[in-house]
Amino acid sequence: MPSMASNNYHSQPKPDSFARRQKLEQQRKSLPIASVEKRLLEEVRKNDTLIIVGETGSGKTTQLPQYLLNGGFCRDGGVIGITQPRRVAAVSVAKRVAEECGVPLGQKVGYAIRFDDATSSSTRIKYLTDGLLLRESLLDPSLSKYSVIIVDEAHERTIHTDVLLGLLKSVQKIRSQVANKLMSNDSIKGKNGLLLKAGHGDLLKPCHGRKLPPLKLIIMSASLDARVFSEYFSGAKAVHVQGRQYPVDILYTLQPETDYVDAALITIFQIHLEESPGDILVFLTGQEEIESVERLVHERLRQLPEANQKLLTFPIFSSLPSEKQLKVFMPAPAGFRKVILATNIAETSVTISGIKYVIDPGVVKARTYDADTGIESLDIVKTSKAQALQRSGRAGREGPGKCYRLYPESEFEKFENSTTPEIKRCDLSNVILQLKALGIDDIAGFDFIEKPNRIAIVRSLESLFLLGALTEESKLADPVGHQMARLPLEPMYSKALILANQFNCLEEMLIIVAMLSVESIFYAPRDKLEESRTALKCFSSPEGDHLTLLNVYRASTEFLEKNKLTNSKEKAEKNLRKWCKENFVNSRSLRHAQDIHRQIKKSIEQMGFRITSCGDDMLLFRRCLAASFFLNAALKQPDGLYRILSSGLMVQIHPSSILFRSKPECIIFDKLVRTNNSYIRNLCRIDYLWLPELAPQCYGFQE
DNA sequence: GATAGTATC
Numbered sequence: 001m002p003s004m005a006s007n008n009y010h011s012q013p014k015p016d017s018f019a020r021r022q023k024l025e026q027q028r029k030s031l032p033i034a035s036v037e038k039r040l041l042e043e044v045r046k047n048d049t050l051i052i053v054g055e056t057g058s059g060k061t062t063q064l065p066q067y068l069l070n071g072g073f074c075r076d077g078g079v080i081g082i083t084q085p086r087r088v089a090a091v092s093v094a095k096r097v098a099e100e101c102g103v104p105l106g107q108k109v110g111y112a113i114r115f116d117d118a119t120s121s122s123t124r125i126k127y128l129t130d131g132l133l134l135r136e137s138l139l140d141p142s143l144s145k146y147s148v149i150i151v152d153e154a155h156e157r158t159i160h161t162d163v164l165l166g167l168l169k170s171v172q173k174i175r176s177q178v179a180n181k182l183m184s185n186d187s188i189k190g191k192n193g194l195l196l197k198a199g200h201g202d203l204l205k206p207c208h209g210r211k212l213p214p215l216k217l218i219i220m221s222a223s224l225d226a227r228v229f230s231e232y233f234s235g236a237k238a239v240h241v242q243g244r245q246y247p248v249d250i251l252y253t254l255q256p257e258t259d260y261v262d263a264a265l266i267t268i269f270q271i272h273l274e275e276s277p278g279d280i281l282v283f284l285t286g287q288e289e290i291e292s293v294e295r296l297v298h299e300r301l302r303q304l305p306e307a308n309q310k311l312l313t314f315p316i317f318s319s320l321p322s323e324k325q326l327k328v329f330m331p332a333p334a335g336f337r338k339v340i341l342a343t344n345i346a347e348t349s350v351t352i353s354g355i356k357y358v359i360d361p362g363v364v365k366a367r368t369y370d371a372d373t374g375i376e377s378l379d380i381v382k383t384s385k386a387q388a389l390q391r392s393g394r395a396g397r398e399g400p401g402k403c404y405r406l407y408p409e410s411e412f413e414k415f416e417n418s419t420t421p422e423i424k425r426c427d428l429s430n431v432i433l434q435l436k437a438l439g440i441d442d443i444a445g446f447d448f449i450e451k452p453n454r455i456a457i458v459r460s461l462e463s464l465f466l467l468g469a470l471t472e473e474s475k476l477a478d479p480v481g482h483q484m485a486r487l488p489l490e491p492m493y494s495k496a497l498i499l500a501n502q503f504n505c506l507e508e509m510l511i512i513v514a515m516l517s518v519e520s521i522f523y524a525p526r527d528k529l530e531e532s533r534t535a536l537k538c539f540s541s542p543e544g545d546h547l548t549l550l551n552v553y554r555a556s557t558e559f560l561e562k563n564k565l566t567n568s569k570e571k572a573e574k575n576l577r578k579w580c581k582e583n584f585v586n587s588r589s590l591r592h593a594q595d596i597h598r599q600i601k602k603s604i605e606q607m608g609f610r611i612t613s614c615g616d617d618m619l620l621f622r623r624c625l626a627a628s629f630f631l632n633a634a635l636k637q638p639d640g641l642y643r644i645l646s647s648g649l650m651v652q653i654h655p656s657s658i659l660f661r662s663k664p665e666c667i668i669f670d671k672l673v674r675t676n677n678s679y680i681r682n683l684c685r686i687d688y689l690w691l692p693e694l695a696p697q698c699y700g701f702q703e
Numbered sequence: 704g705a706t707a708g709t710a711t712c
Contacts, residue, residue: 086710114712131711160711288706319707343708365708378708422710430712488712520707599712655704675706 024100031059032242040064040239041071044148048172049217049236053226055243056393060220061152062097065125068148069108073216074124078147083130085158086349087113094118094127101125114488115595130160134167135488138437142178143171148216155223155386156348157421157450163431165449167438168217169233176214223386223418232449246396248358252409260361261289263406265296267359268339271404272311278356278401279338281346281394285365285380290315290341291526297339310336316350317343319520321581322588328352347390351397358395358403360388362411369425371456373649376427377674386418423452429460429491433469436476437485463631466698467495487603489513496628497604503624505614506604508550512625514597515549516670516682521593522656523586532584539583540658543618544667544684546625548658553597556580556590623694626686629668630695634680635688636665642680644672645691646698654679666691 028034033054043050054060065080074080084090094111101109110119111127119126128136130151137143149168154161219229219236226238257263264282271280284290294313301309314328329352332338340352344364366381383391388405395401405412423431432443440446443457464470469481469491476482484494493513500509515521524532539555541547559579563572580587604611614620626633634642634651640663641650651672653660657680659667670682691699 129711135712156710158710286706286708317707318709345709347709349709367708380708434712526706596712654706656706660704673707677705679705681707 021102028059028063028100031063032057032244033059033063036239036241037063037067040241041067043237043239044068044071044073044216044218047237048176048214049219049233051219051221051226051229051233051236051238052241053221053223053238054241055222055245057244058241060241061093062100064150064218064220066097066101069124073148076147076213077145078213079123079145080125080148080150081133081143081146082125082127082150082152083133083161083164084127085130085153085156085161087129088349089153090127090129091116091118094125097125097127115599130158130164134160134164134434137167137171138434138485141171141438142175142212143168143215144212146215147213148218150218150220152220153222153348154219154229155221155418157419157423159422159426159431162421162423162449163434165219165232166447168215169447172215172217175212178212225417228449245393246398246400248392248396248400249402250392251402251404252412253406254408256408256411257361257406260363260406261293261296264293264359264361265300267404267406268297268311269300271357271359271402272337272339273308275357275402277337279332279340279352279354280357280359281340281342281352281355282359283346283361283364283391284341284343285363286343287315287317287319290317290343293341311339312336313339313341315341316345316352318345318349319523319586321523321586344387346394347387351394353398355394355397356399356401358392358401359406360391360403361406362388362415366419367425369427369456371453371459374427374459374647375649375672375674375678382415384416384419385412388412388415421450423448423450427460428452428456429464432457432460433464433476433481433485433491436470437482441475464491466631466695467491468697469495483607486607487600489517489600492629492631493517496625497600497609499628500624501604501609503614503620503627504612505617505621505624506609506611507613508621509624510597510601510604510611511550511553512546513600514593515553516546517596518589518592520586521549521552521589522584524584528584535583536658541618542658542662542685543622544664545658545670545682546684547618547621549682552583552585553590553593556585622684622686623690625684626668626690627694629670629684630691630698632669632672632680633686633691634667634669636663642667644680649678651678651680653683654681657681657683659683659685 052060065082068080090111090113094109095105098105098109103109106118106120107122109125110123112119112132113129114132143149151161151164221229230236230238268280268282284293294315297313301311312332316325316328328340331354338354340346346352362383363380364383364387365378367376368379369376392403395403435443435446444454461470461474469477469484471477476485480498483498484491487494487497493516496509496513497506500506522532522536539548539551541551556576556579560572560576563575567575577587580590631646634644637643641652643650664685666686666688667683668686669680672678672680
């Protein structure tokens, strides 16, 4: 049982709880969706698939599951699952709904996200991330415990949402067939071939002794265009639910701006000097841009009369340490106006109160994936109409607001309606591995809501084959493919763990894989660049970044363990955060790495692997890295550039690498990212001759 | 000698 539920157990007769419950009830009843409760229930009863288009503030995410529960959709122990693209949303909405229901969190109402499961056998309304539901489907392909699944925020079209939609469509078909045929022995197969491998037997097991009812599916989207979903679900009915937002005045420029940073600056001061009180939210593309705008604001501010200087800037982006992020949420001192300089983190992930003005330059840094080369890059591109709408909406949450779009209206008309679905702009190896594990072998024929690039599929199939996850017939290899699919990691990392078991360096590899799985372990603000470099030196290894990361992880664990001997757990963790700060380590990233380490260690042990260490034999460990990351091997060229052996691409070592200066002859790397140049990050020195020996499938001599 | 948008298992 989750700890949170037990906390609430003793706290029911609070004196103000009745008043609070009444207030909550009142708020519930005043939500726009409340007026259509009966109709929605009726539609869900009539239609197996329903699309609900609900604008911000309609209350769909919190209310619909409660309506369904009260409407009897959990009879026979069925669970209502509501998926969210983000962890924080799953947790916060579940908390709210538990409160509205007057029950302790983790009982009737709960949530499940990676590393944190607050559900129990009595949970009927379960909020979870879409990625986690995908994982659940590997263990239970018919999702037998769910009577209803609600896919929320479907318009965001994350890769998980897209794969999930395909899967759910297939599960739904199978479950309705099972229900109709009443467990006849006819071969049952969805269009997506879900049962090919999951097997009939597997599907029927959960319904032994009880009939598996058809799966009700509800797709919730904030986009104005429900047609895509409706068409995908064979003309499913779409219902519109009103939202509740304050009006936002949209202002365009007359002419296109040549320099949106400058235009943003001018607009900030125009608002500051001429408009009524209220905070400003500015959307920028990245950390560097945010930091430079911050400096420029301060510069110009100093030139103003002192009475006009009451303006404070707050940066926010994901790699900003949490304690600095939190400052954004504190109200400005009396008489001061806040300017929040944000990346698109403030579009959906983070909601800041007090915003009355939004400045939107109409650009965003977006990931693109070139299937031909396999290179991911981050490019500044124009936003979509949907994104622009989302941004302007941030000004109308607490009262009427204004949004300054730094481009002409004619430009807006040229924007795409919505952002390209993620599945069309990323590497597909992981998705393919998951689908294969579900018994779906024909990836190109899978009924995706939007088909991924065919070349991207071929490329991923090929690398999965070279990693030994797939057979020559492109089936999941036994046991390596199955083992890799079980681990919640990128395929190459899973492979590294499986090999590390054979090389007897699992202890080290578990740490490396956890550290590589998180974003930016090191945080170096520009003004402390030298200091951070000195700090890093204590950990650095001449063999490369992998061993450096290993040293950092071990040093941090050692520090924490020692601290725990003389301090309470809380105090020790606080000291660790201090240690992180002194060593320019992002403590949030480090904790994330620890979480991942704990989780994959458990999975690895469950798979029957024994965790052994290679001690000081780093040669052995580097050989294991070479055997796993052979697809990312590169060789130094006479001009100092590196040539990636598997693709022939010419790349450079990123200056943040420990090996930037030493430039070894042959290396493996973790990631290739294109910015101004093609840079490889996180490298380890290897011996060129290891490649044909350890990865003959890729570097074998041809006869 | 340069930066890393946002998520997730």
